[in-house]
Amino acid sequence: MATETKLHPRNQHKDxxxxxxxxAQLPELEAFTTLNPAGRTTINFQDDRAVRTLxxxxxxxxxxxxxxxxxxxxxxxxxxxxxxxIHYLADLLASSNNQEIPRGRDIKALDIGTGANLVYPLIGQSEYGWHFTGVDIDPVAIKSARHICEANKLKITLRQQKIPKNIFKGVIEPGDAFHVTLCNPPFHSSIEQARKGTERKWRNLGKDDTSKLNFGGQNAELWCPGGEIKFIASMIEQSVAFADQCLWFSSLVSKKDNLQTxxxxxxxxxxxxxxxxxxxxGQKTSRFIAWTFIKESQRSIYVNGINR
Incomplete structure (x- = not known):
């Protein structure tokens, strides 16, 4: 029998x-709340306005x-x-730092495909004080992310990747050194596959109108030639050129079958x-893969200031 698995112990949303x-913090959310059959407050997750407000x-x-x-x-x-x-990446860095989570702006994180939402840097800088560099190929996404930073007076570095086939080249500069990279790669291999996946999602939610591609998601966020496996493979291959400029590279992997490759x-x-x-x-399992070119004996030195 499958047992329900839970969020990370430090995740503030685990309950x-x-x-x-x-x-109480955002009164406008109340207009989107409803009671589920068990009598508990929830929202309609089919409503993109409700999800955005949540x-x-x-x-x-x-x-x-x-x-x-x-x-x-x-x-x-x-x-x-x-x-x-973010929390599991903190544990990963702790594994290279005598099991102590490194905190503060001296810890540098690179978010590949940060998107218009900028969510990973927002969470990571709040929870651990890390300094984030967010990268995206979409100028509209970068403009949105910059507006979020300016409105909240946040010091997050934003860089646009001008050449889509490049992942690190052009955004990791010669003097840069990062402790960790993170990425939520495009899942699908084509716009048709993305549309079919979204149609399944809507049907599972019991919604008849499947014409909408997603609650949100531009092409670059949802698909790329070759899909997730091709994108992560390119990331691994391109990371070799920056082997001494990052302690841990990482990426989400949605399809477990892709791991062997x-x-x-x-x-x-x-x-x-x-x-x-x-x-x-809950019952949904995901994962990320992380890799390093740094010898184990050198990792704590890297975390504590050498090569920063």
């Missing part, structure tokens, strides 16, 4: 949504973000799952170590 607290309330209540919004038809991510990735690619790249970290929310 579910506290709608009393959320509405995210705004979560970011304000738990992460001190007074202003947050995204352009229409851009990805509106689930906050609890995004927070889990990625292991072979990591072997060819001659990484020193790789790890797969499982994450879960």
């Amino acid at each position: 579910g949504y506290d709608f009393v607290r959320l509405v 995210n705004r309330a979560l970011l304000k209540t738990y992460y001190g973000i007074d202003y947050w919004d995204i352009p229409d038809n851009y990805l509106c991510p689930p906050i609890p799952g995004r927070a889990d990735y 990625l292991y072979r690619i990591l072997g060819k790249a001659k990484v020193k170590e790789y790890k797969v970290v499982e994450m879960a929310q």
Whole structure:
């Protein structure tokens, strides 16, 4: 029998949504609340306005973000799952630092495909004080992310990737050194596959109108040639050129079946170590893969200031 798995112990959302607290912080959320059959407060997750307002309330209540919004038809991510990735990355860095989580702006994180929502940097800088550099190929996404930073007086570095086939080149500068990179790669291999996946999602939610591609999500957020496996393979191959400029590279992997292929690619790249970290929310399981070219004996030195 499958057992229900839970969010990371440090995840502030591990006990579910506290709608009393959320509405107190953002009263406009109340208009979107309803009672489920069990008599518990929830929202209609089929309503993109409700989801966006919930995210705004979560970011304000738990992460001190007074202003947050995204352009229409851009990805509106689930906050609890995004927070889990950050917390497990903190554990990963702790494994290279005598089990102590490194905190503060001296710790540098690179978010590949930060999106218009900027969620990973918002959570990570709030929880651990890390300095984030957010990268995206979409100028509209960068403009939105910059507006969020300016409205909240946040010091997050933003860089536009001008050449879509490049992942690190052009955004990691010669003097840069990062402790960790993170990425939520495009899942689908084509716009047709993305549309079919969204149609299944809507049907599972019991909604008849499947014409809408997503609550949000531009093409670059949802698909790329070759899909997730091709994108992560390219990331691994391109990371070799920046082997001494980052302690841990990482990416979400939505399809477990892709791992065996990625292991072979990591072997060819001659990484020193790789790890797969499982994450879960309810019955849904996800994971990220992380790899490093830094010798284990040198990792704590890297975390504590050498090569920063």
